[in-house]
Amino acid sequence: MDRDGWMTLLDLEEDEVPRLLVLEGTWWRQKALDTRLPLLTEVRELGMPDLWHGWYGDLPVAYCPAYGSPRAVEPVHVLGTIGTPNVVQIGSCGSLQPEIRTGDIVLSERALIGEGASQYYGGKGFAEANLGRVTRASSLFVARDTYTHRGTTVTTDALLAQPPELLRKWANAGHLAVDMETSAVFSAARAFGMRAASLLFVWDELPGRSWTDSFTASEQAAQARAGSAVFEVALEMA
DSSP: OOHHHHHHHHTOOGGGSOSEEEEEEOSOHHHHHHHHGGGSEEEEEOSSTTOEEEEETTEEEEEEEOOSHHHHHHHHHHHHHHTOOEEEEEEEEEEOSTTOOTTOEEEEEEEEEESSSGGGGTOBSEEEOOHHHHHHHHHHHHHTTOOEEEEEEEEESOTTOOOHHHHHHHHHTTOOEEESSHHHHHHHHHHTTOEEEEEEEEEEETTTOOTTSOOOHHHHHHHHHHHHHHHHHHHHTO
16 A cells, blocks of 8 residues: 555544654563553554554654564554654564673664565664664663673574574674564665664573573573663664
8 A cells, every 4th residue: 555545544633643653572562562652642553453653752663563474564664654764673682692691682784684585675684773762772871770781693484493504603603693574674664765773682591591581580680681671772863
C-alpha cells in the first residue's frame, strides 16, 4: 500500500506519525507490554496488530514486541512508508567474546546478515547501523555507568541451531554477540531512509553457557537492570 493507505489502516493523524519506532525481540510478549507501555501516555493499539502508539513527553512513539526477523521488518516497512525517521531495536543477545558478560550492553555498528528477510530490502553481507545513533546511545549508557561494547554482531533466524563450531567461527571472526532481528531491522530501515540502532543486553555467554542454564541472583539482577535500561535509553534517543 501507499502512504495514504497505511495512514488509514493505522488510523493515524499527521501529528501522530511516530518519531521513533522501538522494536523488541522477545518471547515474553505480555511481560514486555506490561513493563514497556506504562512509560508512555495515551497508549493505544494501531490497526496493525501488536503495534502500539503512545506519547513520550510531546513526542509520538511506536512500540512493537517483534520476535525474529520476518516479524521485525513489518513495522519498519509500514512506519518507514509513512515517514517515521528513527528505529531502535532492543532485546537480548548471546555474547560471543569472554569479556562481554551477562548484563552488559552490546551496540551493533554493523550486523552480519544470517537471516532471510534482509535480501528483500537490498541487504547483502553486512547491514549497517546509523553510527550517529550508536554514539548517542553509547553516551546515554555511559551516563548510567553501564558496561557497553561496540562492534560487529551476527543475526540468525535459528535460535536452536547454533552448534559450538558455528559459535566459535563467529567468535573467531570478532563478532561481539548474536541475536535474531538486528541485521533485518538495519536493512529494512536503510531501504526507507530511517536511522537505525540496536541496543541489546547480554543474557547468556556463548559458547559455554546458554539461556537454559541457571543464573546467579546477581546475574539475574544485572539482566533485569539492563533489560529496563535498553528501553529507557531507546526512548531518550527520541
